[in-house]
Amino acid sequence: MSQRDGQPILVWSAPYKFELKAFGVNKVFAEDRGEVVLGKLKKELGEIVQHIEPRQATKEELLMVHTPAYVESLDKTETWQEILELKDHEFSRESATRDLKEIYEDVKLQTGGTIKAVEIALKTGLAASLGGGFHHAYAEKGTGFCGVNDVAIAIRSAQAKGLVKKVMIVDLDFHQGDGNASVFQKDADVFTFSVHSEEGWPEEKETSDLDIGILSAEQHLYLDKIKEGLELAMSRFQPELVVYLAGSDPYEKCALPGSHFIKRPLAEMRKRDELVIDFFQSRNIPLAMVFSGGYGRDVWEVHYHAVHYMLEKAGIIKEAAVTA
Numbered sequence: 001m002s003q004r005d006g007q008p009i010l011v012w013s014a015p016y017k018f019e020l021k022a023f024g025v026n027k028v029f030a031e032d033r034g035e036v037v038l039g040k041l042k043k044e045l046g047e048i049v050q051h052i053e054p055r056q057a058t059k060e061e062l063l064m065v066h067t068p069a070y071v072e073s074l075d076k077t078e079t080w081q082e083i084l085e086l087k088d089h090e091f092s093r094e095s096a097t098r099d100l101k102e103i104y105e106d107v108k109l110q111t112g113g114t115i116k117a118v119e120i121a122l123k124t125g126l127a128a129s130l131g132g133g134f135h136h137a138y139a140e141k142g143t144g145f146c147g148v149n150d151v152a153i154a155i156r157s158a159q160a161k162g163l164v165k166k167v168m169i170v171d172l173d174f175h176q177g178d179g180n181a182s183v184f185q186k187d188a189d190v191f192t193f194s195v196h197s198e199e200g201w202p203e204e205k206e207t208s209d210l211d212i213g214i215l216s217a218e219q220h221l222y223l224d225k226i227k228e229g230l231e232l233a234m235s236r237f238q239p240e241l242v243v244y245l246a247g248s249d250p251y252e253k254c255a256l257p258g259s260h261f262i263k264r265p266l267a268e269m270r271k272r273d274e275l276v277i278d279f280f281q282s283r284n285i286p287l288a289m290v291f292s293g294g295y296g297r298d299v300w301e302v303h304y305h306a307v308h309y310m311l312e313k314a315g316i317i318k319e320a321a322v323t324a
């Protein structure tokens with residue numbers, strides 16, 4: 001079997017890269033992880049590693065989550081300047097070869113990628129889009145680098161097509177999944193579970209269905225708290241699908257200054273992703289993974305292992321005794 005049920009389970013496209021320099025942006029950002037991970041896997045494992053190119057999310061799909069006024073504002077450069085929190089010295093229109101608002105096109109493509117990953121996961125059990133996870137986007141505003149809430153849109157889209165009803169979001173990004181908590185606040189069919197740093201941005205947290213805020217001083221309990229949280233979440237809600245936001249910003253090599261409160265070693269980050277995949281696989285619950293946050297040149301190391309592990313579990317590659 002080269003791909004699960006004859007279908008690749010990885011979704012990616014070149015514009016995922018967010019080549020921010022082309023937009024005149026000079027800022028540490030979550031770039032290139034999908035390209036690096038996919039490139040290394042293809043080089044190492046050859047043709048068995050295939051991916052699907054997504055289509056852009058449509059306006060109708062965006063409106064399943066976002067307000068009409070907000071969707072309209074996404075056509076403006078200033079809106080994206082605010083979403084990316086660009087200070088004057090971080091943005092120069094003169095050095096740009098693309099207008100900043102064109103980033104919207106790339107974000108719509110990543111949103112289409114998350115929609116696709118959810119649909120593949122529902123068919124095959126496991127899938128990943130090598131980007132996405134913009135969990136700070138609210139219905140009516142974008143914050144924290146997130147303009148469009150791809151995860152919420154993918155869930156609503158799959159529900160509207162009758163593919164699934166009850167969905168759990170497992171969000172292990174360093175930052176709380178405040179946008180998702182807000183969007184699904186009153187929705188009994190979507191359970192939001194977030195494990196995040198209690199300290200740091202966002203200062204004002206939203207209320208998820210289950211929140212586990214970790215203090216810097218107790219970060220050695222990171223994996224234990226995730227395990228406990230997964231059990232507790234499952235005791236409260238039985239999902240037909242899990243969307244996993246596998247943020248790599250709790251990794252000790254994440255370059256985002258604001259994520260310094262939690263610095264976990266690579267081995268532990270990799271165990272975390274194995275734990276989540278195994279937890280739901282052993283219960284026969286489909287899981288779609290997206291990358292979410294993770295900044296700087298080394299965070300791909302976390303995602304690489306998660307995707308490799310997923311390909312093993314899907315039977316696409318043989319379980320390796322040692323992985324890079």
Ligand SMILES: [Zn+2]
Pocket residue numbers: 173174175247249292293294
């Ligand atoms: Zn984050």
